[in-house]
Amino acid sequence: MAFPLISTGIYGFPKEExxxxxxxxISQCLLTSDMQVYLVVFDKKSFGLSQKLFASGQRIHR
Known part of the structure; x- marks a missing residue:
């Protein structure tokens, strides 16, 4: 399964949110499903935000 960060481009929805x-x-889904998940980002800003999000303690749990 893949989904983009919808509306974070031209429509300006905040990437961090x-x-x-x-x-x-994804975390909620993993409570009832056993699967491996990869979070992929496509630009430097999103990558930086994802690093910040995970450094702050946000984790995906199974």
């Missing part, structure tokens, strides 16, 4: 929503949603 979109990443938090994605990680939260």
């Amino acid at each position: 979109a990443l938090q929503i994605a990680v939260s949603t």
